[in-house]
Amino acid sequence: MADSAHPYDDLTPDTLLDAIESAGYIANGRIFPLNSYENRVYQVGIEDDSPLIAKFYRPTRWTRKQIEEEHTFSHELEAAEIPVISPTVMPNGTSLGEHAGFLFAVFAQRGGQAPDTSETDMLWRLGQWLGQMHNIGARQPFRHRPAFDLIGGLVRESDYLTRNGWIPDDLRPAWDSLIPDLIEHCRQRIDDAGPIETVRLHGDCHGGNILVREERMLFVDLDDCRQGPAIQDLWLLLNGDDTERSQQFTELLEGYETFRDFNRRERYLIEPLRCFRQMTHAAWLARRWDDPAFPRFFPWFARQRFWSDLLLSLREQLGALQAPPINVIGQF
Structure with missing residues (x-):
């Protein structure tokens, strides 16, 4: 080339x-x-x-x-x-x-639409398929694809953004104060989770990467598959307030555990994974800014408002890291 x-x-x-x-x-x-x-x-x-x-x-x-x-x-x-x-x-x-x-x-070529995760039956079915997917994923590890490295990734991506001048000067003091606290609380949550089994994962299992047509369900785009904790393929399907997410998570697990046991302590990893996703998304946009498609489709990224909103979101994330993990209804 x-x-x-x-x-x-x-x-x-x-x-x-x-x-x-x-x-x-x-x-x-x-x-x-x-x-x-x-x-x-x-x-x-x-x-x-x-x-x-x-x-x-x-x-x-x-x-x-x-x-x-x-x-x-x-x-x-x-x-x-x-x-x-x-x-x-x-x-x-x-x-x-x-x-x-x-x-x-x-x-x-296949068609379909994103699943309606407000339907409990849909969540149960998704959980069943993910349990089976992780049984296959646990057979052997990836040898060449990366594993999730939450703390290393947070440090690396924050350094990239600051080193390359993406954080506006007037926001740097707030950024430099917040990020170390964020990383430390992520580390504490990871310690709370304790030893966790990792498996081969879909890696980016949100509703946009699942197609539903009539009774048929299809998982698409394994471009981000990697080695990691099972919870990574579950938490992206949760939305709403704490009560709604607890209900959704409980339904997902009921389906999941018809095929595979789930370590409840992985709940402690949800907020570190969310923080990791926020940071890596910003760094991804920065690294791809020389691609003409990115300024065209993400014009807001280069504006100060994006960075002030990201800081606000990360401050809220710090609060989420300090809160108890998501509940499983009827269990502890």
């Missing part, structure tokens, strides 16, 4: 079509870009067949071995009849192609 201002500058329509045809497909030239920020994803028309979804991985983000582990995990889940959309084995016999310096995969 030739040097360019941005790695995706070289992903022209001709390059894209050549990549698809190098995998053994006959493209009809119809390309439709889909919403995706980290990678580039397209619907691609295929001669005498249904369109496919082509995903071109962001160069240098994952190694080939890390992407292959994602594919292996997806296929392992699919073989166990867990409803995931896994990469298709292409006509050339592989699920991971490479062309002009880009690694890519293709997927069957």
